[in-house]
Amino acid sequence: MRSALLALGLTLSAATLAGPLSPAHAAGASDTDQERTARWQEIAKSIFGDRQIEKTDTLVKIDAPARALDAALVPITLTMPEPGRIKAVSLVIDDNPAPYAAKFEFGPAADPSELKLRVRVNNYTDMHAVVETADGKLYEAKQFVKASGGCSAPMGMSDEEAMRGMGDMRMKFAEAQPGKPVEATLMIRHPNFSGMQMNQVTRDYTPARYIDKLTVSEGDRKIFTMTGDISISSNPVINFGFKPDGKPLQVAASDNQGGRWTHSFTPPSPTN
Amino acid sequence: MTARAVRPGTSTGLSRRHALFGGLCLCCLGTASLSAGAYAEAFTLDEVGPGVFVRKGLIADATPENADAIANIGFIVGRSGVLVTESGGSLADGRWLRAEIAKRTDKPVTHVVLSHVHPDHVFGAGAFAGDEPVFIGHAKLKKALDARGAFYRQRLIDLLGEAATGPVVYPTLAVADTAQVDLGDRTLTFTAHGPAHTTCDLSMIDSGSGLLFPADLLFVDRIPSLDGSLKGWLTEVERLKGMGPSRAVPGHGPTAVDLAPALAALTGYLTALRDGTRAAITRDVPIDKAVASVAADQRSKWALFDTYNGRNVTVAYQELEWD
Numbered sequence: 271m272r273s274a275l276l277a278l279g280l281t282l283s284a285a286t287l288a289g290p291l292s293p294a295h296a297a298g299a300s301d302t303d304q305e306r307t308a309r310w311q312e313i314a315k316s317i318f319g320d321r322q323i324e325k326t327d328t329l330v331k332i333d334a335p336a337r338a339l340d341a342a343l344v345p346i347t348l349t350m351p352e353p354g355r356i357k358a359v360s361l362v363i364d365d366n367p368a369p370y371a372a373k374f375e376f377g378p379a380a381d382p383s384e385l386k387l388r389v390r391v392n393n394y395t396d397m398h399a400v401v402e403t404a405d406g407k408l409y410e411a412k413q414f415v416k417a418s419g420g421c422s423a424p425m426g427m428s429d430e431e432a433m434r435g436m437g438d439m440r441m442k443f444a445e446a447q448p449g450k451p452v453e454a455t456l457m458i459r460h461p462n463f464s465g466m467q468m469n470q471v472t473r474d475y476t477p478a479r480y481i482d483k484l485t486v487s488e489g490d491r492k493i494f495t496m497t498g499d500i501s502i503s504s505n506p507v508i509n510f511g512f513k514p515d516g517k518p519l520q521v522a523a524s525d526n527q528g529g530r531w532t533h534s535f536t537p538p539s540p541t542n
Numbered sequence: 543m544t545a546r547a548v549r550p551g552t553s554t555g556l557s558r559r560h561a562l563f564g565g566l567c568l569c570c571l572g573t574a575s576l577s578a579g580a581y582a583e584a585f586t587l588d589e590v591g592p593g594v595f596v597r598k599g600l601i602a603d604a605t606p607e608n609a610d611a612i613a614n615i616g617f618i619v620g621r622s623g624v625l626v627t628e629s630g631g632s633l634a635d636g637r638w639l640r641a642e643i644a645k646r647t648d649k650p651v652t653h654v655v656l657s658h659v660h661p662d663h664v665f666g667a668g669a670f671a672g673d674e675p676v677f678i679g680h681a682k683l684k685k686a687l688d689a690r691g692a693f694y695r696q697r698l699i700d701l702l703g704e705a706a707t708g709p710v711v712y713p714t715l716a717v718a719d720t721a722q723v724d725l726g727d728r729t730l731t732f733t734a735h736g737p738a739h740t741t742c743d744l745s746m747i748d749s750g751s752g753l754l755f756p757a758d759l760l761f762v763d764r765i766p767s768l769d770g771s772l773k774g775w776l777t778e779v780e781r782l783k784g785m786g787p788s789r790a791v792p793g794h795g796p797t798a799v800d801l802a803p804a805l806a807a808l809t810g811y812l813t814a815l816r817d818g819t820r821a822a823i824t825r826d827v828p829i830d831k832a833v834a835s836v837a838a839d840q841r842s843k844w845a846l847f848d849t850y851n852g853r854n855v856t857v858a859y860q861e862l863e864w865d
Contacts, residue, residue: 343829440864444826455826505864
């Protein structure tokens with residue numbers, strides 16, 4: 271199964287890198303809405319079992335470019351206007367080889383009004399965000415994105431170069447106002463190899479190596495835990511909100527190959 | 543529901559999709575390119591210096607109709623043989639160039655330059671395999687072709703068909719710093735550049751004409767595409783200024799230009815891209831907003847701006863956000 275998938279990604283990828291080739295036809299472009307819906311139902315069942323998922327226009331919204339400029343880095347914004355009700359959000363990219371891109375579970379220090387991340391998109395695909403509310407119900411929103419080859423696109427550098435500085439982190443904080451949530455951007459150096467990028471000479475695939483668990487907390491209060499996969503772009507950047515209480519932010523990241531990194535960041539004090 | 547199914551990484555419904563896409567793939571295979579007659583009408587060679595012939599590439603992206611003939615390609619005739627400055631964007635494009643050379647000289651093709659990894663500059667090389675030339679490339683070209691060659695080739699095959707696409711050709715002479723090639727009455731001096739347009743840009747100076755061949759380190763009229771390092775490219779532009787020649791054959795645009803104003807225009811774009819992206823990062827403007835605003839004042843100056851600028855911003859953002 272795995273090798274069939276890899277071949278699929280390589281054969282059908284049309285346009286991602288800066289070389290001037292235009293996408294004549296892209297994988298998934300001609301699927302009907304019915305086929306897409308059926309696929310989503312299948313994926314939703316495998317992730318959420320028989321739990322009911324209601325459609326929502328208000329609890330979560332996905333902002334993504336209708337056509338990706340760079341399929342290996344598609345910026346996504348999840349907006350959740352009623353943050354107090356949100357317990358978790360999952361992002362699913364239906365036609366990616368591993369559709370379940372990420373799950374964020376929020377803790378008491380989180381402000382989940384807005385969450386940004388960057389993902390790989392391999393096909394013309396529906397993207398789903400599913401939120402779980404505090405009362406245990408599930409709600410979904412959908413967005414269609416045109417892109418191709420994002421998972422199998424070779425990186426512009428060697429594997430060794432891509433792994434340089436792995437685990438380095440930075441955090442940027444937006445200006446803080448007393449009593450208000452603060453927006454922060456976490457940057458992590460990590461190739462997040464998809465396992466679909468092939469060395470054409472050895473015919474070997476660079477093994478998948480990706481951040482699979484990321485926890486950000488403030489003191490002992492959790493902001494979020496992210497469970498990630500190969501759909502997250504290399505050098506992950508995640509933008510999130512939190513409720514400051516003056517303590518430093520602790521970040522713990524691990525990858526599927528046993529890598530583990532922790533860092534601590536001190537938010538600026540609120541200005542009056 | 544299993545524990546495995548609740549974590550990201552779950553794959554579903556794939557066998558059926560494989561079948562669907564397998565069907566779709568058949569219609570991706572375009573048929574090949576321009577006929578010989580159409581080519582002759584579409585393209586001519588300018589003699590831009592004594593014994594230096596250049597074909598202007600189309601200001602377009604590769605399509606099934608244009609055989610990826612979008613780069614400026616050509617050749618230099620020396621006493622002992624012919625050096626191909628750029629081979630073309632496909633086997634079909636390279637064959638057209640090989641035939642044009644044969645119309646003008648019986649001398650052997652002794653050298654073919656592979657200026658960098660991009661498909662519009664290397665897939666013509668297969669047309670010269672029978673000449674058994676020295677294929678000259680940057681020392682880092684081999685690794686770049688390892689990583690991307692087959693990927694680019696497959697995308698070209700999807701557009702042009704296999705017969706018109708051609709093989710991935712590797713350099714047989716790798717230039718790590720500088721190198722010289724003597725054609726008897728003229729000398730070609732090669733320089734391997736640091737990461738700029740790509741990570742494997744090679745430039746060349748011809749002593750016979752005094753022309754600089756910066757390949758895609760110099761775009762004219764067509765918007766530059768960034769695939770290496772923005773800061774590095776600005777550094778290499780300074781280096782090009784000090785290399786001596788006042789005239790150059792750009793990788794895209796007219797067949798020959800005055801170097802100083804062309805580099806000034808290129809610097810104008812790259813600087814706008816750098817400063818605009820930096821400003822966006824500093825002001826916490828996210829990448830999805832930055833792509834629409836950065837370097838917008840350059841829009842009227844460059845063909846294909848809307849196709850490439852947003853992508854350039856995306857690449858620049860990733861480079862500069864770690865500064």
